[in-house]
Amino acid sequence: MYTGEYQLVGSEMSFFTRKLEAQLRFQQIPWRYVFKTEERKGEVEKRANTHFIPLLITPDKWLIHDTIAIGPMLSDRFDQRSVVPETALQRICCYVLEDAFNHWLGRVCVHSRWCYPDNVAWVGPRFGANLMLDRSVDQPFSAEELTQLAPIGPMMHQGFGQGVCETNGVGPDQAEAVQGDFKNMLDALATHFASNDFLLGDRPCLADFALAGASKAHFICDPEPKSWLGEHSEMLHKYTERFYSDWQGELVPWPSGDKVPATLHVVLDYLQESYYPSARANITAGLAGEKYYEYESGFGTIRARTQRRLNLARLHVQDELQRSGGAQDPGVLTLFAGRGILEHYLN
Template sequence: MNSIHELDNGYYLYGSPVSYYTVKVRSYLRYKGLPFNQVQVSEKVANDIIKPATGGWRVVPVLKTPQGDYIQDSSIILDELESVHKDRSITPPDLKQQVVSSLFELLGDDWLVYPAMHYRWNYKRYNLSYILNAFGRNRKTHWPKAMRWLGGIKPALKFGSVPRFMLGISKSNAPALEAWTQQLLDQLDCHFSQHDYLLGGRPCYGDFSLYGPLHAHLALDPYPRDHLIQPKKHLLAWLERMNETPENIGEWLPGDAVPETLVPILHWQFRDQLHYIHQVMDKTTDWIKTHPEANTLPRFIGKVDYRINGADGKRLCTPYSQWMYERVLEPIESADAYQPGELTRWLNSQNLPFKPIQPNYPTVFQRSRLWRRDRL
């Protein structure tokens, strides 16, 4: 990473190269050709910059703008930058592609946390040395090189429990998760043999959200890198494209077309992830009804059941997942009157059972908190 003093008039990206939301934003900045400085989040940076900017949270990524403002949350960062830097837009012009882009954003940001965390922390025999060194380099930059791995022990103890205690990954459902992950990667490899990006010749929001977990976890951690990613040459080529500033960019697929190679992935998503999302919405509604005075929602509100590839699990319920789903609904709500009908006809033609169910209590993510929209 670069020194914090190298860049005077650009963006500062605070994060870690093994954080998938950090590399999602880094990929976007490179695609746009925006000058930025990536800053390691040492203990001092966390205490002096990150926590004051986020109201006390130690989270990454955080982006500092040339104007001195701080933005937290990878999706909000991309939204804010898109509103300022209009060239090389990552938003398709028409509704079907907009919705598919948002669905893949939801898939990458919210659902690929399962394989990302499983393959990192449940294959410690292969990954632990690499992870300790990677975490230590980020947090203990001033330590001697040979000792930095020791600085990775504390965060490894924290994150190592995520697959089991937060996501409910167990010996009973891990085989189904691994089979689904392999199917997903095979389907993406097939897709990228025909298209440079998800929706044609330029990346959309969904590309960047997929890139985060696929690069920072599956392509860097030794076990998934060797067993899942390296054999897939077309997926590897896409990963390389997503890490570059392309000299020229292509066009969206004409006629608001959605490639058939993406349809199987959407089927899996609607079957499993949206079922979980609807449970989150119900539990969020129940929590708000029992806490009517609350303006903001907690990060977790109990647990909900989920199913992945036919196997059951129970994970912490994150109202943030509802907000991510609401981003899928936004282009539908703002579309011209005739477009939702075209979207519905296409969904029906592909046997995709998507119904844009509205939450009872819409949410907004601001100032590192999830708010009830009616309280802002």
């Protein structure tokens, strides 16, 4: 590979941009932000053939736009600080948790951002900082800039936010369901992080970057989801901000003996009752050619649009299960027994 600087093209208000930023920081990869501004937008989208962010431009001039592919690539390239374990149980937990957090947290992100007028008004200037001013959201705004950028929030809500919430089945009428599920997740994470720094113990993996990215761009950022944190505010702030500062000290190895934390089952319990019923219904309906699917969320029946990418992500994890021998590994079979999670990926 070529040595040099990686360019992260995206927005600081973006879940997946922040996810990739967290990995670049942890692996101590030379990188810099290139905000996707209005001025750069046309050229970038033409070259990438997509409007999605983030994009990663490598020193060897590759342009990649899917964090599911980018994450393992960077882990291999900078293997002195790899973020994918080699042993079967840890590796499979890493990929399973990344898939779940990648696709489940986005619902909370879009609902909390776009279904509350005060939050819409607040996020507009922050998008504008990257989009129009080509600078970080951390730089203070003048009164004139706040006035200038004020229309951006309502404009984005009308052109994007409202529609994406409806597509994901998390419009304003689903506030109770979204907030209830979010509380369940925080309760599970609080139990786990009471005795662990990260999802697999003392060292972050790919799944941690997904959780940290959603938290940095949304949950500890936007006023609305911040107001939902309650007793878990300190926990999530402490967990998240660790990813966005300079990493110091020696790298902690993965737990020996292919062990995972004893409390990981609490996180899996949560996902078993939340993400996986939705994912199975989504994929089944999509493969049958149906545009919409329904599932029982624990807070009533949710109707949302099918998404092709969920099955592609499922097959990605299936490949890892087969290549690593995880589908036959005793530790994997024991941890996931009776959950229906392995069956989701293998069938």
